[in-house]
Amino acid sequence: MSEQVRVRFAPSPTGHLHIGGARTALFNYLYARRQKGVLVLRLEDTDAERSTEDSARMILDDMKWLGLDWDEGPKVGGPYGPYRQSERLDLYRAQQERLLETGHAYYCFCPPELLESKRKQAMERGDAQPKYDGTCRTLPMPEARARAAAREPHTLRLKIPDSGSTVIHDRVRGTVVFENKIMDDFILVRTNGLPTYNFAVVADDAAMKITHIIRGDDHLSNTPRQICLYQALGERLPVFAHIPMIMGPDRSRLSKRHGATSVNAYAEDGYLPEAMINYLALLGWAFDDKTTLFTRQALIDKFSLKKVSKNAAIFDPAKLLWMNGVYIRSLSPEEYVKRALAELLKARLLSEPLDEPARAWAEKAALTVKEKIKRLAELPQSMAFYFGEEVECDEAARAKLEQAKEHPEVFKTLHAKMTVLKSFSIQALEALMQELITAADIKFGVLVHPLRAAITGRVNSPGIFEVLELLGQERTIKRLAAGLKSVGIEV
RNA sequence: GUCCCCAUCGUCUAGAGGCCUAGGACAUCGCUCUUUCAAGGCGACGACACGGGUUCGAAUCCCGUUGGGGACGCCA
Numbered sequence: 001m002s003e004q005v006r007v008r009f010a011p012s013p014t015g016h017l018h019i020g021g022a023r024t025a026l027f028n029y030l031y032a033r034r035q036k037g038v039l040v041l042r043l044e045d046t047d048a049e050r051s052t053e054d055s056a057r058m059i060l061d062d063m064k065w066l067g068l069d070w071d072e073g074p075k076v077g078g079p080y081g082p083y084r085q086s087e088r089l090d091l092y093r094a095q096q097e098r099l100l101e102t103g104h105a106y107y108c109f110c111p112p113e114l115l116e117s118k119r120k121q122a123m124e125r126g127d128a129q130p131k132y133d134g135t136c137r138t139l140p141m142p143e144a145r146a147r148a149a150a151r152e153p154h155t156l157r158l159k160i161p162d163s164g165s166t167v168i169h170d171r172v173r174g175t176v177v178f179e180n181k182i183m184d185d186f187i188l189v190r191t192n193g194l195p196t197y198n199f200a201v202v203a204d205d206a207a208m209k210i211t212h213i214i215r216g217d218d219h220l221s222n223t224p225r226q227i228c229l230y231q232a233l234g235e236r237l238p239v240f241a242h243i244p245m246i247m248g249p250d251r252s253r254l255s256k257r258h259g260a261t262s263v264n265a266y267a268e269d270g271y272l273p274e275a276m277i278n279y280l281a282l283l284g285w286a287f288d289d290k291t292t293l294f295t296r297q298a299l300i301d302k303f304s305l306k307k308v309s310k311n312a313a314i315f316d317p318a319k320l321l322w323m324n325g326v327y328i329r330s331l332s333p334e335e336y337v338k339r340a341l342a343e344l345l346k347a348r349l350l351s352e353p354l355d356e357p358a359r360a361w362a363e364k365a366a367l368t369v370k371e372k373i374k375r376l377a378e379l380p381q382s383m384a385f386y387f388g389e390e391v392e393c394d395e396a397a398r399a400k401l402e403q404a405k406e407h408p409e410v411f412k413t414l415h416a417k418m419t420v421l422k423s424f425s426i427q428a429l430e431a432l433m434q435e436l437i438t439a440a441d442i443k444f445g446v447l448v449h450p451l452r453a454a455i456t457g458r459v460n461s462p463g464i465f466e467v468l469e470l471l472g473q474e475r476t477i478k479r480l481a482a483g484l485k486s487v488g489i490e491v
Numbered sequence: 492g493u494c495c496c497c498a499u500c501g502u503c504u505a506g507a508g509g510c511c512u513a514g515g516a517c518a519u520c521g522c523u524c525u526u527u528c529a530a531g532g533c534g535a536c537g538a539c540a541c542g543g544g545u546u547c548g549a550a551u552c553c554c555g556u557u558g559g560g561g562a563c564g565c566c567a
């Protein structure tokens with residue numbers, strides 16, 4: 001009760017943080033914060049082939065982008081470091097020695113090719129679970145030690161009890177029982193001397209005093225092995241909580257072929273971390289029957305493992321997109337403008353240095369599309385017409401523009417009056433156009449639609465008056481004249 | 492194949508034996524607001540996988556079937 005909760009997120013640095021990993025990290029983060037515990041970040045890089053420094057950096061960046069800060073781990077340190085497995089080899093060596101001494105582990109000299117072929121045969125025969133046949137299990141220790149000392153290639157295996165069962169008391173799955181006899185004497189240390197995943201996790205989780213292991217469902221069947229290892233090591237078992245996996249639309253494990261699956265890809269597409277967090281939280285967890293929008297703090301206040309669901313969830317980009325729109329719209333103007341300008345700079349629609357008037361103008365312009373976009377990355381596209389002198393009409397706009405021919409005089413007058421307008425403001429423009437439609441006895445749309453087409457090159461845009469004001473008199477007149485000319489109306 | 496897990500609208504889910512004529516959200520489709528497009532408002536469509544039990548009563552408990560997923564590596 002009084003013991004402090006310690007959870008961990010332990011990705012292997014083999015690429016960007018992906019959706020599934022992010023969700024696991026999030027649940028650990030929320031649980032830690034909710035319980036006023038500690039979140040440890042540990043890099044599982046014992047696979048030297050696949051782990052890269054770049055990946056490590058990217059994962060850390062992705063975590064930061066999401067705002068999932070860790071209390072112990074790379075960059076921040078902590079009392080149980082180092083926090084990458086490649087730097088903890090001494091610890092594993094000490095532990096393996098202990099296991100050897102207590103008789104829980106043994107040397108195995110079986111060559112990998114032999115094991116591989118035996119496994120294949122077993123599979124083909126359609127045998128029960130293929131498992132190590134225990135050839136080296138009964139090797140006398142002195143002999144094994146001598147062979148190992150003579151540099152004969154070997155691995156270390158854990159002796160699994162051949163009878164009885166191992167039971168997991170899982171916080172989300174309940175009680176799960178595995179018969180020990182279906183388990184392998186699995187490898188703890190590879191021929192190259194590096195620990196395997198199962199060995200390193202347990203050694204580290206124990207050493208780092210992890211109290212709760214919250215991780216993907218795919219690890220459930222590893223858990224009995226790990227429990228055996230905890231027991232062999234004489235360590236206390238943590239609480240396990242296996243959260244459901246995230247699948248692609250075809251119900252197979254979410255992977256690259258399902259499109260963007262890395263957190264980073266969403267960051268670049270203009271998703272807000274707040275939206276990502278909110279959406280991810282709802283994948284496998286729900287607070288009640290009504291609430292879908294949660295601030296980070298609300299998530300922390302309300303998160304509980306009891307409410308984590310058991311079934312796998314399909315990742316739905318459409319809902320994420322919707323939610324992102326909600327978050328963009330709910331941004332304060334200041335907050336929004338800050339992010340929007342960064343996006344425009346990135347797209348080179350703006351360039352630094354930005355003087356005050358230019359900045360103020362860009363901010364106003366960006367604000368006009370705030371309600372319309374669902375991703376920040378849509379900004380350059382949706383604001384394109386604000387930039388440059390001329391504008392190119394798309395097909396739909398072309399058609400609208402043609403309609404100006406039905407009232408050529410009105411548009412000529414519009415052009416003439418705009419040219420001499422003293423103050424090119426929303427109010428003045430509105431008054432002017434009001435006057436024109438009244439005089440010509442036409443509907444607002446008859447005037448607005450072709451005008452919009454000529455000015456923005458499209459059939460939809462923010463409010464036309466704001467657009468005109470922002471664009472300014474000169475460019476407006478120029479574009480209007482060009483547009484009218486293109487449909488045969490000379491001004 | 493063996494072991495393990497899971498099973499409510501197309502999707503994410505609420506639901507711990509009577510509150511369920513099964514609730515919410517996304518998507519879809521209408522209508523509405525409107526100078527356009529979004530957004531918003533209103534509404535529609537839409538699910539307890541199947542079969543047996545248990546019980547006065549089952550989406551909820553038990554068993555089986557089917558379906559999906561995961562694990563079975565000197566990957567993590």
